[in-house]
Amino acid sequence: MASVDNKGDEEEPFVVGAASVDNSETLRNHTKDVHILSSAFLLIFLAYGAAQNLETTLNTKDDMGTISLGILYVSFTFFSLIASMVVRFMGSKNAVLLGTSGYWLFIAANLKPTWYTMVPASLYLGFAASIIWVGQGTYLTSTARSQARDYHLHEGTVIGKFNGEFWGMFASHQFVGNLISLAILRNGAGGTTSGTTLLLTVFLCSMTLGTILMCFLSKRVDRGEEGPKDSSFGLCSSLISLLKSVITPLLDVRMLLIIPLIAYSGLQQAFVWAEFTKEIVSPALGVSGVGGSMAVYGAFDAICSITAGRLTSGMSSITWIVSAGLSLQAVVFLWILKYSSTSGVLGILYPLLMAAMLGIGDGVINTQLSALIGILFKHDTEGAFAQLKVWQSASIAVVFFLNPYISLQAMVAIMLAALVLAAGGFLVLTIQIEKAFSSPS
Numbered sequence: 001m002a003s004v005d006n007k008g009d010e011e012e013p014f015v016v017g018a019a020s021v022d023n024s025e026t027l028r029n030h031t032k033d034v035h036i037l038s039s040a041f042l043l044i045f046l047a048y049g050a051a052q053n054l055e056t057t058l059n060t061k062d063d064m065g066t067i068s069l070g071i072l073y074v075s076f077t078f079f080s081l082i083a084s085m086v087v088r089f090m091g092s093k094n095a096v097l098l099g100t101s102g103y104w105l106f107i108a109a110n111l112k113p114t115w116y117t118m119v120p121a122s123l124y125l126g127f128a129a130s131i132i133w134v135g136q137g138t139y140l141t142s143t144a145r146s147q148a149r150d151y152h153l154h155e156g157t158v159i160g161k162f163n164g165e166f167w168g169m170f171a172s173h174q175f176v177g178n179l180i181s182l183a184i185l186r187n188g189a190g191g192t193t194s195g196t197t198l199l200l201t202v203f204l205c206s207m208t209l210g211t212i213l214m215c216f217l218s219k220r221v222d223r224g225e226e227g228p229k230d231s232s233f234g235l236c237s238s239l240i241s242l243l244k245s246v247i248t249p250l251l252d253v254r255m256l257l258i259i260p261l262i263a264y265s266g267l268q269q270a271f272v273w274a275e276f277t278k279e280i281v282s283p284a285l286g287v288s289g290v291g292g293s294m295a296v297y298g299a300f301d302a303i304c305s306i307t308a309g310r311l312t313s314g315m316s317s318i319t320w321i322v323s324a325g326l327s328l329q330a331v332v333f334l335w336i337l338k339y340s341s342t343s344g345v346l347g348i349l350y351p352l353l354m355a356a357m358l359g360i361g362d363g364v365i366n367t368q369l370s371a372l373i374g375i376l377f378k379h380d381t382e383g384a385f386a387q388l389k390v391w392q393s394a395s396i397a398v399v400f401f402l403n404p405y406i407s408l409q410a411m412v413a414i415m416l417a418a419l420v421l422a423a424g425g426f427l428v429l430t431i432q433i434e435k436a437f438s439s440p441s
Contacts, residue, residue: 030143030147033139034165036214037140037214040213041136041210043213044100045103046173046177046203047103047177048103048107048207049177049178050174050178051106052273053277059113059118066404068119068121070401073394073396077393079131080389083386084134086131087134087135092135092142093135095138096136097214098132100132100214102125102128103128105124105125106122106124106125107200109121111201126393130386133389137373137374137381137384138385139217141159141381142220143220147162159375160313162309163367164305164308164309164312168302168303169302172301174297174301175298175299177298178292178294178295185291254377255377257426260418260422260424263394263418264418266391267396268415268419269396270395274399277290277293277294279408280341280351281351284350292352293355296359297356297362298359300363304325315434318372321364322365325363332361333415333419335354
């Protein structure tokens with residue numbers, strides 16, 4: 001008996017040591033996946049973001065650029081309705097990998113822009129974008145929950161930190177991509193056919209690297225996210241699953257209160273891409289100044305995303321951070337209503353200052369929306385992130401289709417009205433959640 005007891009005493013330290021090694025490995029995997037995902041999205045979207053900013057300038061014939069972007073975001077809206085089902089079926093890692101193909105084909109179509117290349121590429125990119133973004137939100141939230149669960153950390157803090165890193169890296173795509181665009185088009189014959197071809201080729205290489213990087217992501221299965229288990233996945237089951245993924249989130253009062261903020265997030269992004277660059281930046285800095293202003297926008301967006309993510313710890317911090325971001329953007333919109341271009345240093349400084357303030361607001365809203373959805377909708381992460389993309393993309397499409405027919409002043413008035421509605425819905429949500437936590441169980 002003594003020998004058996006001694007054997008047990010010898011084995012116990014070994015088991016504990018093995019567990020600690022496994023835990024350190026788990027920690028390394030969680031953070032590694034966030035680094036990989038963030039870097040891959042940076043490589044993909046530095047190309048797509050800069051190309052999108054130039055789309056209406058490069059493809060002006062018959063408004064092909066503007067119409068292509070409008071088609072893209074309408075397609076994005078409709079495919080987002082089924083994106084949660086696709087991501088749940090494929091798994092989040094496979095979804096983000098497949099999603100990269102749409103961005104690659106869209107850039108490739110711009111090498112020979114015709115209606116026969118741009119329209120199909122825009123339609124397919126709408127599908128690809130819907131699954132890559134629902135997959136991203138699901139994957140990042142799953143990774144954060146695993147980190148919090150394995151190490152007994154506060155879930156909201158980990159979700160905020162991981163979203164801060166992701167959105168900080170993602171937002172820097174505007175800075176990096178537009179600097180590349182500015183350098184190549186200036187040194188490459190000022191935006192001639194050869195310069196544009198070189199730029200798009202560089203973008204395709206960047207996207208290819210991003211796709212390869214995603215292959216190194218760990219495979220994750222979160223609650224509610226499962227791959228295909230039964231080969232007899234019938235039509236009836238598919239329709240029921242689709243209806244649930246679309247309707248169920250809309251039966252949640254919390255989602256209904258967040259939707260105005262989601263829609264506003266899309267409106268303010270499209271306003272920067274379509275209206276701000278055309279009506280404020282170009283008259284003051286010229287077409288070549290668009291890249292510089294968007295680089296400033298992206299730099300402040302990235303810095304603010306990282307900062308806001310690190311400050312996020314729960315609903316209270318999200319409330320204060322979102323309120324500050326909305327207030328700052330409201331100041332910019334009120335400023336634009338009374339703005340008139342001036343000459344000299346101030347004429348250059350004012351558009352750049354506006355770009356910085358808009359970038360700060362965008363960084364706040366993106367980071368906190370993702371953290372908020374990850375915290376509130378644990379049991380249907382895919383469905384909640386699908387709703388995020390449905391309303392965001394629909395709002396963006398509205399701006400692109402209205403752009404040729406509406407004045408800057410009217411668009412700013414719409415933005416202010418949407419901001420007030422978003423702030424009101426978010427305030428009611430905050431009050432409801434605080435009441436739920438303060439009420440006795």
